[in-house]
Structure formats: structure tokens, C-alpha cells
Amino acid sequence: MKPICPGNPLDRYSSRREFLHVGLLGGLGLTLPQFFSQKAQAAQKFYELREGVAQGIIHIFLPGGIAHQESFDPKPYAPAEYRGPFGAINTKIPGVQFGERLPELAQMADKMTIIRSMSHGEAAHERGTHNMFTGYRPSPALEYPSYGSVISHEMGSKNNLPPYVCVPSVPNEFAGSGYLSSAYGPFALGSDPANGNFQVRDLNLPNGCDEFRFSRRRSLLETVDSHFRALEKSDAIDAMDAFYQHAYKLISSEKAREAFNLKAEPDALKDEYGRNEAGQRMLLARRLIEAGTRFVSLTVGGWDHHDNIKGAFEGQMPSVDKAIATLIRDLDRRGMLDSTLVMVTTEFGRTPKINPTGGRDHWPSVFSVVMAGGGFKQGYVHGSSDALGGGVDTDGVTVEDLSTTIYNQIGITSDKELMAPGGRPIEIVDGGQVLDALLAKKA
Missing domain, CATH: 3.40.720.10 (Alkaline Phosphatase, subunit A)
Known part of the structure; x- marks a missing residue:
């Protein structure tokens, strides 16, 4: 499978937990520490x-x-x-x-x-x-x-x-x-x-991963989520998904990203x-x-x-x-x-x-x-x-x-x-x- 974003680790990792941690966060360059913690x-x-x-x-x-x-x-x-x-x-x-x-x-x-x-x-x-x-x-x-x-x-x-x-x-x-x-x-x-x-940090997509690829990667994650949800039947998976939604919204919302832009303030x-x-x-x-x-x-x-x-x-x-x-x-x-x-x-x-x-x-x-x-x-x-x-x-x-x-x-x-x-x-x-x-x- 051709990687959707550069450095996509999906080819190397098979467990859902490793995919979430490395595939999504590593591939997108996201850490969003604490606020979007997997431990939630x-x-x-x-x-x-x-x-x-x-x-x-x-x-x-x-x-x-x-x-x-x-x-x-x-x-x-x-x-x-x-x-x-x-x-x-x-x-x-x-x-x-x-x-x-x-x-x-x-x-x-x-x-x-x-x-x-x-x-x-x-x-x-x-x-x-x-x-x-x-x-x-x-x-x-x-x-x-x-x-x-x-x-x-x-x-x-x-x-x-x-x-x-x-x-x-x-x-x-x-x-x-x-x-x-x-x-x-x-x-x-x-x-x-x-x-x-x-x-x-974390508010911009890494080089080589545009909005279209970002959306495709999100769809891929949802597909993998569905597969592992059926296998694990864990309520915690549904909880995690909500926090990844937060991450996607913050990164994909220009208005939200603009809130952090101090350059917009007059000198x-x-x-x-x-x-x-x-x-x-x-x-x-x-x-x-x-x-x-x-x-x-x-x-x-x-x-x-x-x-x-x-x-x-x-x-x-x-x-x-x-x-x-x-x-x-x-x-x-x-x-x-x-x-x-x-x-x-x-x-x-x-x-x-x-x-x-x-x-x-x-x-x-x-x-x-x-x-x-x-x-x-x-x-x-x-x-x-x-x-x-x-x-x-x-x-x-x-x-x-x-x-x-x-x-x-x-x-x-x-x-x-x-x-x-x-x-x-x-x-x-x-x-x-x-x-x-x-x-x-x-x-």
C-alpha cells in the first residue's frame, strides 16, 4: 500500500494501539500532549x-x-x-x-x-x-x-x-x-x-501532507477503528475516538488555528x-x-x-x-x-x-x-x-x-x-x- 503521508508507519505496525500512537501521531507530526492523551x-x-x-x-x-x-x-x-x-x-x-x-x-x-x-x-x-x-x-x-x-x-x-x-x-x-x-x-x-x-507546535500539517491527504488519513483511521472495535469491543475505544475528533477539528479549523497567530496583532x-x-x-x-x-x-x-x-x-x-x-x-x-x-x-x-x-x-x-x-x-x-x-x-x-x-x-x-x-x-x-x-x- 502506498503511504498516504510521508513516513506512514502503517506498513510496519499492525496492532491498533501502535497504529494510533505511531501511525496517526507520528505520521501527522502531532503530539498534542495531555490535551489529546491516549490515556483518556x-x-x-x-x-x-x-x-x-x-x-x-x-x-x-x-x-x-x-x-x-x-x-x-x-x-x-x-x-x-x-x-x-x-x-x-x-x-x-x-x-x-x-x-x-x-x-x-x-x-x-x-x-x-x-x-x-x-x-x-x-x-x-x-x-x-x-x-x-x-x-x-x-x-x-x-x-x-x-x-x-x-x-x-x-x-x-x-x-x-x-x-x-x-x-x-x-x-x-x-x-x-x-x-x-x-x-x-x-x-x-x-x-x-x-x-x-x-x-x-502541532497546529500545522507536516511537509508533504496536504488537506486532501489529511482527510484520507482520517478516513483510514476510522476504517481501522471499526475493525479493532469489532475485535476488542471496548468502551474505551469510543472514548479515545472523541479526543481524536478534537485533534482533527483543531488542526483543520483555520479559525481555531488563527487564535494562536500573534502576527495578526498590530505592532x-x-x-x-x-x-x-x-x-x-x-x-x-x-x-x-x-x-x-x-x-x-x-x-x-x-x-x-x-x-x-x-x-x-x-x-x-x-x-x-x-x-x-x-x-x-x-x-x-x-x-x-x-x-x-x-x-x-x-x-x-x-x-x-x-x-x-x-x-x-x-x-x-x-x-x-x-x-x-x-x-x-x-x-x-x-x-x-x-x-x-x-x-x-x-x-x-x-x-x-x-x-x-x-x-x-x-x-x-x-x-x-x-x-x-x-x-x-x-x-x-x-x-x-x-x-x-x-x-x-x-x-
Whole structure:
């Protein structure tokens, strides 16, 4: 048989499993890791969801634990060893200040909800990160799914796009599908949008395999599927087929592929975001949400500043400050801010007192996160830390509360039970309540 595409391994492999893995993926040049995993065992589902305010979420995670004192909760009247190396600047919210290295975000504060009273009990990076990606404390007995995977499971894809995308790569082990099928895991780009030659892997057909041959290969796969389905009579085969359909739709849809095309954005807007990792990652995130992706997760920088917090902030914060502010402004200009939730989080805060090496150490007792759009109030500060930034003073917010509120805004009821391995029902969030104080009143 003449190969349909170059390097067709069908001549060499006879088992269905080998055909699927090597014949389809190898011949087409596809990997589509995690999102289209062969290990997925759950069939495509259709869900009845109540309408949410937010149609998409952009999760900007600042890994390492950004200091709240130098960012969203400065302490200008504290002693110098607590206050830190920077002053504070006024924001668009009367009487509210940010750290002086956040001038752009200070001018966008009237579009934000700033939560200054987040806390949890996990001082280790891995455990704190787990909390902020899943809404659960870590457990040795169960691997919990991330926000993006739950949203992918509950809402499915839109406009042939992956519902959950990580920019540029899966940031940590807790950003995956947990006890859910790996089919609900993230689609990772494999390349950074800040690269001048940025191109998403897997979205183009390899040289020598045109659309006609691609369609013929799909027909061949369906023929082989039917043969092995008759032999194996496995429900898992039907489940796998659904995910290959996703792959075909993404590759064959010009509109879906175009969502990843940063070249379509005007140079002036690229400059406004910043031609760097922070700016281009956030610009692509906006483009994906605009096209129909449900949840985009991205990370920027490293904020584990045990030493020289002054130099670290001066080096990293300008591009991040500019990029986040531009993202919020761009969404607002396009009329997308009300329907898009931007959330800026980190795994924990930093110690109230500067240490001997000019840094701050891990501190989960209180820290700050920021929400913009998606039905959250604009120009609102929720809760407070104490005078030295060492603990919650008023209106404490737990990870469960925040998770429940986030799911509420996209239309998911957080106490719904999903099935873990063995048929064990697990609530999407265990406890927590919708924080109505954070939400704008409906017109």
C-alpha cells in the first residue's frame, strides 16, 4: 500500500494501539500532549450549566510567592525593617496605595478587586501552589484537578479550541487534570510567544501532507477503528475516538488555528503590552479568550525573593506591571472585561520583616491576590492585613472561598460532585462560600 503521508508507519505496525500512537501521531507530526492523551478513558460529555457572568478566565500566576508589602499591600507607616526598600504610590482608588514599582497597575486599580486578606497554612512552595491551582490542600490519597481541568470537564470546548491552554507550558504538576481523565488536561504551546519565530507546535500539517491527504488519513483511521472495535469491543475505544475528533477539528479549523497567530496583532498593541515574556504571553491569552478558550493559565517571573528584594523587583516588576495593566485596559476597550475574569495570584506572601540578606521569607498567614472583570467589583479593596503585614486583620478569605467564588462566576456550582477513581464522589470544592462582597450587583 502506498503511504498516504510521508513516513506512514502503517506498513510496519499492525496492532491498533501502535497504529494510533505511531501511525496517526507520528505520521501527522502531532503530539498534542495531555490535551489529546491516549490515556483518556472518559467519553465526550454534554453538560447543562447555568449561565455564568464570566465566559473565560485568565489566570496569571506569579510563582515563588510575591511580597504583598512590595506590591498590593504596602506598609508605608511601618518601621523601616518592615516597610521594606520601596515607598508607596496612590492608586485610582481614593485612599488606597500600591508599592511604588507598580505605577501602571495603580492607574488601573479602579478596574480591580484587591483582596488583601488571603491566607492558608502552607509555607512550602509545592503545597501553596497546589492550593492556588486546585482549591484543595494537598492529599497523599488523591490528586486533585486544577481549575482549568475542572472547567474543561464541565464546559467542554468552544469554536474547536482547547478549553484549557497553558502559556507557554504547563507551569507545575498541579496544573493538570488530577483524578479526572487526562483528556481534560491543558494544551501547552511548546514555544514562548515572546520568541520572534513563535509558532505553536502541532497546529500545522507536516511537509508533504496536504488537506486532501489529511482527510484520507482520517478516513483510514476510522476504517481501522471499526475493525479493532469489532475485535476488542471496548468502551474505551469510543472514548479515545472523541479526543481524536478534537485533534482533527483543531488542526483543520483555520479559525481555531488563527487564535494562536500573534502576527495578526498590530505592532502598536504589541508595544503597548511589551515585547517581552510578560507582554506577549498576556496578549496571546487575550487572543485565545477572545476566540473561545475557556481558561488560560500563564506564569511570569520568579518571586521567591529571600535575598535582595529591591533589585529583584526593580528588574522584574516593570514589564509585569505594564503587561497586566495593558491586559485589563485592552479587555475593557474591547468590551470584554465584564465577561473575562483576570486573576493574579501567587502561592503565599512574604515575612513581615526584611531578613539580614535584604529579602523576605515564606509567609502563608496573609497575602494579596487581584481580580479584574468577570463580575467582580471595580475599585474595591477587600479585607486587610495588620499594621506590619503579618496576619489577617479583617475579612479573611480562604482558598475555598476564593475557589467557590471563581467557579460561581463562570457558572459552575462548586459543591457538585465529580467521580474520582473507584467511583468515589468528590466535591469540586470542599467547603467555601461565594463571597458576595466581592461581586458587582447585577443590573
